[in-house]
Amino acid sequence: MRAAQTIKSHFTTIAPHLIVSDYGTDARQMNTTILGDAMPTPLLIAPMAFMAMAHSDGELAVARSAAKRGIRMVVSTMGNYTLEDVAAASDTPKWFQLYVYQNRDATSQIVASAEAAGYQALVLTVDTPLIGRREGDVRNRFHLPNGLVAKNLAKVQIEHIRPTHDGSGLAAYAAAQRYNLKWEDIEWLRSITKLPILLKGILRDDDGQRAVDHGAAGIIVSNHGGRQLDTAVASIDALPEVVEAVNGAVDVLVDGGIRRGTDILKALALGAKGVLLGRPLLWGLAVGGEAGVGQVLDLLLTEFDLAMALCGCNSVDEITPDLIFRR
Numbered sequence: 001m002r003a004a005q006t007i008k009s010h011f012t013t014i015a016p017h018l019i020v021s022d023y024g025t026d027a028r029q030m031n032t033t034i035l036g037d038a039m040p041t042p043l044l045i046a047p048m049a050f051m052a053m054a055h056s057d058g059e060l061a062v063a064r065s066a067a068k069r070g071i072r073m074v075v076s077t078m079g080n081y082t083l084e085d086v087a088a089a090s091d092t093p094k095w096f097q098l099y100v101y102q103n104r105d106a107t108s109q110i111v112a113s114a115e116a117a118g119y120q121a122l123v124l125t126v127d128t129p130l131i132g133r134r135e136g137d138v139r140n141r142f143h144l145p146n147g148l149v150a151k152n153l154a155k156v157q158i159e160h161i162r163p164t165h166d167g168s169g170l171a172a173y174a175a176a177q178r179y180n181l182k183w184e185d186i187e188w189l190r191s192i193t194k195l196p197i198l199l200k201g202i203l204r205d206d207d208g209q210r211a212v213d214h215g216a217a218g219i220i221v222s223n224h225g226g227r228q229l230d231t232a233v234a235s236i237d238a239l240p241e242v243v244e245a246v247n248g249a250v251d252v253l254v255d256g257g258i259r260r261g262t263d264i265l266k267a268l269a270l271g272a273k274g275v276l277l278g279r280p281l282l283w284g285l286a287v288g289g290e291a292g293v294g295q296v297l298d299l300l301l302t303e304f305d306l307a308m309a310l311c312g313c314n315s316v317d318e319i320t321p322d323l324i325f326r327r
């Protein structure tokens, strides 16, 4: 695939106020409310599969590190630890990311387990019925290293990701097991859970509107980090029109290429209620486990605080659309 189509910091430019007169000398107020829940920052952890490939503590390390900062983690279906173990790793509320499988009973069991384990929302990923052509995975014939298992799938007897004779084992697994969602399936999912459902992978205004019509409680504008459809629109470019189409009916979040505090500020100025952070956490995890994840989070939040200060924003409500340079 070509380079990820994600947030392009240098194309979305901030126009700070010339005279910044009224920001305090203390840290800015980053707290916000998403889906009715108070959160200390607008930053969440994006769902990512197989974290134990980066560090043996995998999802547990990320959950603990996020919890120390009160940050919500969206836990992937494709974890190397069970969703129960990740839930128990910290007290901070978490959301659960769901893929729908052709085996509906298995999917229902996963949903029931997530609900029983105390997850507070479901994030239904809608852009991955098949895996994009990830040439690295094809070349390396991607499969899980010996000893690592996709534990939530193993529990419901969904076939493992196995080595293939050629190509990506992950792509072969998805083609065999995943279900190609239709809009009416959202109603099916709503009928089997009380949890609010966010749709992750929306990139168009009409789909944003349909998501609301089908009862989504929130939307995550995402192109899966540019890892699905080559040349798909960058999520930051798609964000404003989705926000406009949804017109405040539900909260809209965004992920893809959040790398700097200024990226968080720009996403909020363009109408996102929150942002999800992906790959940088895996880099921190690989280098330093739980502490490495913490360093990445702290770096980003410190940068975000500074960006707010330099834009004259004392609280996230003061991050307004006029901060985006449009001429």
Ligand SMILES: Cc1cc2nc3c(=O)[nH]c(=O)nc-3n(C[C@H](O)[C@H](O)[C@H](O)COP(=O)(O)O)c2cc1C
Residues within 6 Å of the ligand: 006, 046, 047, 048, 049, 076, 077, 078, 097, 125, 200, 222, 223, 224, 225, 226, 255, 256, 257, 258, 276, 277, 278, 279, 280
């Ligand atoms: C290694 C890896 C695994 C991922 N696994 C999942 C997953 O299981 N479910 C999902 O919805 N998204 C998954 N994603 C996509 C992320 O949630 C997110 O949309 C994407 O990485 C964009 O954020 P980033 O640019 O900060 O990495 C994965 C991304 C990566 C890099």
